[in-house]
Amino acid sequence: MYERLRRLRRASQLLFFTAFVLLFAFAAYPLRSPIPVDLFLRADPLIALSAMLSLRRVVFPLLWYALPVVVLSLAFGRVFCGWICPMGTAIDICERTLNIRGRRPERAPQLSRLKFYLLIALIVTMLLPAAHRSAVDLSLSESVGLSAVYLVDPIALLTRTFTWVGLPAAQWALRLGGDTVTAWSYSDFLGDHPALARSLSPAQLAFGSVARPAYFRLGVTSFVIFAAIIALSRYARRFWCRNLCPLGALLGWLGKVSPLRLAVSDKCTRCLRCVSECKMGAISEDPHRYVGPECIGCCTCLAVCPESAISLTAGREETGREDGLRLDRRRVLQAVGFGAAAVVLPKVEWAAKRSEAGERVLKISSERLIRPPGALAENEFVTACVRCGECMKVCPTNAIQPALGEGGIEAFGTPVIVPRIGPCMQPCDLCGRVCPTQALQPFDVEEKRCIYLGTASVDRSTCIAWAEDKQCLICDEACPYDAISQRVIEGVGRPVVDERVCVGCGMCEWVCPVEPLGAIRVGSSGDRRHLTREERWRLREQAGKDTASESPYPGL
16 A cells, blocks of 8 residues: 555656646747746745745735645645655656665764754845835845845756756757757747747747757856755765755644654564665654654655554654754854845945935946846845746747846846847747746736836947948847937938837847947846836837937937
């Protein structure tokens, strides 16, 4: 019976891991999945907790999906880790494929409490922003506060690895396998979308169809981190899940109230096979006792017991389950201190400069900090974003890249648009539809006309028309918002940008033939995220009226 239950658990793991991979593959243009492609991220209670505590508001797309996982943990303990979690399954697959068995239980590092200290530090990073916002004025509150869950959340980490490492590898494999990668032109987006979809192979639909295999600037870093997680299994099986996973710590703490328990009868001969086979090290040297928050319900101990001495029971009768976490007070205080430092240090004054925008403060650190459309104001954005990479995966032009230094230390890894790699296509609204935390707010295609990402400017010292007196209309013809016009000077048409109309999509910079840097470049100076949607619409309408009546040429 219990061997059958263990097989059922393995089938459940493969089923949910397959679902994770399929949803990841469906996060591509055209987005046609009836199920949210960010389902696993939405269902992550740690991400939901981080977003709602840090932003001080209820994020319903996270709440409704994470609630079933919370209820599951309250009823059955930490079974999510053993039956559903794609990171746990990926580790199991790698351990089996690479024949990694880990050390014997008595030689394995005993660091299981480390993940609870890490969880405490993360909760501190969530709470500090809310405490400061309620205690001081807005301008001071923006100097501290940052959620660091993105660093160690397993679902976000695995999705990020699949995007930054798996997607480019899959697209290169398609190319080497002879499956031609179809280039999308701007006219494809304006044309018949179903016809375009029918022209693509299933592999191209799954892994995106771009002019070249995708490239992400932190791909090597992501690969090294994931490889390190797998390599740690040399010290103990599922080392990550045992000792480092904060989501596992949260679910283990919730599972303390679960009535489901393991009971060991008098038939136990102390062969200790259950101890050696337990991949979480939950069973102590005395097989009659085990640590409840560490058990993931894998049923391995039940299946391998030669005497069938271990059984499942539900109730409050006395068993060998121990639910006490036994955390060291000094370590807890250290975790609180690390959490506070993680909030304050990335936000010190040298981490980013500030520019006044009305009564609000818009924080920037680079002219190349160009956020995807729908992004929240910078401080809220870096707090809500979990760096999962879903927006980067779904972007058809590979324009969205992880930030390096554009937004300061606190914004490392968050999505930014790099126009030289690809533009933000006007008829595309996918990034706002796949963001699990709504750091990128949903928007429609029509609304993109008033979502100001930045402003383009012409470098007259390198522009072919300005510097060489040659005819060049490429940026003017490519601009989808009619923000660029030609002004005839000395018999040569020269490009001029209307800053009131330009939204900073980057199309002009992408098509500019000047190398290596385009002669027309987009900067963050036109960022209007601090304005409400109504204010942006009014600004756009006024710009249209002024353009029609005056035809101004700013900058001349």
